[in-house]
Amino acid sequence: MHEEFLNSFHDDLTPWQSQILQLDAMILPDEKWTLESWQNVWNRNYQLHLFVQKDEVQAFALYQLIEFNPTWHLCKLVVAKNHQRQGLAGKLWDYQRKISPDSEIFLEVRVSNLNAINFYLKKSMTVVGLARGQYSNGESALRMIGPRYWGQN
Numbered sequence: 695m696h697e698e699f700l701n702s703f704h705d706d707l708t709p710w711q712s713q714i715l716q717l718d719a720m721i722l723p724d725e726k727w728t729l730e731s732w733q734n735v736w737n738r739n740y741q742l743h744l745f746v747q748k749d750e751v752q753a754f755a756l757y758q759l760i761e762f763n764p765t766w767h768l769c770k771l772v773v774a775k776n777h778q779r780q781g782l783a784g785k786l787w788d789y790q791r792k793i794s795p796d797s798e799i800f801l802e803v804r805v806s807n808l809n810a811i812n813f814y815l816k817k818s819m820t821v822v823g824l825a826r827g828q829y830s831n832g833e834s835a836l837r838m839i840g841p842r843y844w845g846q847n
């Protein structure tokens with residue numbers, strides 16, 4: 695597991711950074727970020743966790759610290775198509791839990807994204823609200839929060 699901090703996103707991307715942008719565009723085309731967005735988001739409040747094997751970025755999770763109690767906003771969770779359903783999202787999730795065990799996680803997910811909703815429910819996330827028309831196509835988002843004390847989930 696690797697942590698790559700976003701202050702290193704310059705115009706000359708490292709191979710891993712290029713793969714992250716490609717994965718983002720391929721897996722979440724409607725929500726992909728431009729290079730500029732990646733560069734702009736950096737400050738100490740973001741963390742990027744990567745799952746890499748043989749120099750291939752297979753999955754990543756991007757979190758933003760939104761409260762110092764602490765609460766992390768899961769901005770992106772992406773697993774390459776050919777590596778889905780192999781437990782990689784679970785590994786990234788468990789890593790975050792391990793390094794920040796008393797934190798809370800907040801996220802928004804498209805109401806149509808049943809795969810992700812299944813995953814988050816399995817991780818004991820709770821639906822706390824609906825953001826109507828959140829996405830550019832008018833789709834709504836489920837808002838979910840996870841407990842501060844994770845136990846064995």
Ligand SMILES: CC(C)(COP(=O)(O)OP(=O)(O)OC[C@H]1O[C@@H](n2cnc3c(N)ncnc32)[C@H](O)[C@@H]1OP(=O)(O)O)[C@@H](O)C(=O)NCCC(=O)NCCS
Nearest residue numbers: 771772773778779780781782783784803809810812813816
């Ligand atoms: C959602 C996503 C991150 C899950 O990643 P993953 O590595 O495949 O998930 P895991 O293998 O760790 O799955 C853990 C559990 O989540 C649930 N789950 C994951 N993918 C699922 C699917 N396609 N259908 C139903 N349940 C699913 C299952 O309960 C699974 O446990 P099981 O395999 O023992 O049944 C991945 O499908 C993905 O990248 N999707 C596209 C991007 C996306 O939608 N990101 C979330 C945006 S909010």
